[in-house]
Amino acid sequence: MKTTHRRGLAALLAAAAFLAPVASRAADPPFTRDIRFLNPFAPGGTSDLLGRILAEQLGKQVGQQVVVENRTGGGGVVATQELTRSNPDGHTILLASMGILTVTPQMQPLPYDVDRDIIPVTNIASVYNILVTGPNAPIRSWQDLARLAKERGRNTSCATVGAGSSQQLSCILFGALTGTTITQVPYRGGAPAILDISTGRVDVMFGNMPEFLGQIRDGGLRAVAYGAAEASPLIPDLPVISKDGLPGFVIPSWFGVVLPGRTPDAMVARWNAELNRAMQAPEVQRRFTENGLQMLGGTREDFQRQIAADRQRWGAIIREHNIRPE
Known part of the structure; x- marks a missing residue:
């Protein structure tokens, strides 16, 4: 009797362990229509390449079309404003450059507040700067x-x-x-x-x-x-x-995914999980490597710390050299 009881308990525990991830996924907020993936720069560049690599993989994961929309202009301001005006239900995301989140806010007035109207989800990739x-x-x-x-x-x-x-x-x-x-x-x-x-x-x-x-x-x-x-x-x-003689010249550059302000925490968490999962796909990793993209990923907090650090670094450089938009 005791042996039978133990076997039954073990079977229940095994079933619970197997079903836990399924239950967790079932509790995720659903995607009910196509995803708009806003891209702030023209087709053919790094941002566009990165966005399309991600969109293809994300579409497989979330069961909806992930449609890249190139909204160019203003060094990323046009696309970012489009994001902040969208419904914060998780169906519109933006691939934001380092400049959009850390530099532009320190150089010119903007029609949105980068801290209030944008939610960082995860950093995606850094790229080498080359002359x-x-x-x-x-x-x-x-x-x-x-x-x-x-x-x-x-x-x-x-x-x-x-x-x-x-x-x-x-x-x-x-x-x-x-x-x-x-x-x-x-x-x-x-x-x-x-x-x-x-x-x-x-x-x-x-x-x-x-x-x-x-x-x-x-x-x-x-x-x-x-x-x-x-x-x-x-x-x-x-x-x-x-x-090679100019030690102060180091230009980091990265791209991360952000959501509109007021997006529910559960949806932000789901996007973080989906993006980190996408970056583990072998095909995504292969295409990142062959195109010189250095994979990042991580938590929301990791991304927020990166934004804060680069905002401080570039703020000091902007003030020191009196950099202004031209």
């Missing part, structure tokens, strides 16, 4: 760029994707550290900027490596140097600016 130029340009090192900028003055140009972007900060910080002034040429995303750099209409761009890799491999762009803290394993022999 590129056209294949026929006379720039083969960061020192060449500094020399040309001193000789030409404002006739030297640098592509950006708007105020507060890592591209703009790179251009301005490089000028401040080298005693030069480089004219900024704003675009709605990395892809249209690449066209003008490759043809020589714009001299250089400090941008996100994933959107340059294809052109670098095909000879349409020349990789000059890294603006990150370390070299990338994809192009390990390329000089790192901060280790």
Whole structure:
């Protein structure tokens, strides 16, 4: 009798352990229609690539279509405002850049409050910052760029994707550290900027490596140097600016997912779980690696700490160098 009782109890415990995750998933707030995945930059750039990799995997997980919407303009302000105006029911998310959450709020008035109207969910990926130029340009090192900028003055140009972007900060910080002034040429995303750099209409761009890799491999762009803290394993022999005579030049860049303010905690928690699960998918990890995307993930609190740290860091640099939108 005791043996039978023990076996019955063991069976019940095993069943409970098996069903617990199912019950937990059943309690998750449901997705009842297509998900709008807002992207603040034009198709063809790093943000667009990252968003589409995630959307494909997330659609498989949540049982709904995850539709990427490119809402360009204002260096991300247009897409972010669209998010803050949406229904906070979890069916609209935004892939936010570092600039949107940490830099732009310190540089210009905004039609929303980044702390009140946006809920960070999780950080997704960091990317290497890289200096590129056209294949026929006379720039083969960061020192060449500094020399040309001193000789030409404002006739030297640098592509950006708007105020507060890592591209703009790179251009301005490089000028401040080298005693030069480089004219900024704003675009709605990395892809249209690449066209003008490759043809020589714009001299250089400090941008996100994933959107340059294809052109670098095909000879349409020349990789000059890294603006990150370390070299990338994809192009390990390329000089790192901060280790090649300009130690203050380190430009981190990352993209994370955010929800509208007032989104219920249960839905925020579900999105955190879904995004971290998506980043563990082998196909997502493969595509991240081959495109030079460094996977992050983690808790909401991890993401909030990263935002606070970068907001403090860039705030100090903005004030020190009197950086303003152009």
